[in-house]
Amino acid sequence: MDQEQARRWLATALDEARAGLAEGGIPIGAALYGADGTLLGRGHNRRVQDGDPSTHAETAAFRAAGRQRSYRGTTMVTTLSPCWYCSGLVRQFGISRVVVGEAETFHGGHDWLAEHGVEVVVLGDPECVELMRDFIDRHPTLWNEDIGDE
């Protein structure tokens, strides 16, 4: 896909990540875009805010998009490489593309998705890296909890 469009869409996910941080949460945001470029849903990690370990950024955006008959042509944009849980979501529902803000602070399942036919764009965005690096430095235990790392 067009890198400029990918960066524009990433801005939505980044807004979500910053909103999560401002609420005292884990700063990861995501957005689901339709095949025609419509924003279907957006959201951010809500582990801290709702005490809900099941709401990662990607699942929040997916939920916000409501029921869809097909995910063909849709793009999941996320500030951070998707964990196995969120990668599984993308694969199961046939989401066509994943735009990853960064995969330096955490390397999830995006290679596995690419192997299974998902178009994956990794942007290496410095602001995404900085958000996560700062957060992990300040809250390592909370971050480990969010990815099930003991």
Add this chain to the structure above:
Amino acid sequence: MDQEQARRWLATALDEARAGLAEGGIPIGAALYGADGTLLGRGHNRRVQDGDPSTHAETAAFRAAGRQRSYRGTTMVTTLSPCWYCSGLVRQFGISRVVVGEAETFHGGHDWLAEHGVEVVVLGDPECVELMRDFIDRHPTLWNEDIGDE
């Protein structure tokens, strides 16, 4: 694990599946048990009830269990083989075991989980099979929507 215990725990997941069916929903239920056998959370698919595509039975049980520091020794019990989304959940959070009611009407990611060190017990329970078979016969479109199958 002990098959008798697995069947006792499956009864909780089956209760959830039946509750979902009674609400007009997709009859899949799950329960998360702690390493000491305590029930941590239980739930069922809520696509229809809440218009929420992100709440599969396993994610509902996981959410109901709240924040946990570790999933070591826990068991996810589900009436149906977990899809990629729910299999990813199990792998990411290090859930140690999965008890699958049946894998005949749908074969998800449980083999992949076994390859990655998760203990998998498939019970082939006739009531679980019947619940899903009847449901898929009556609501094929809804079922396909739930697994992202066009």
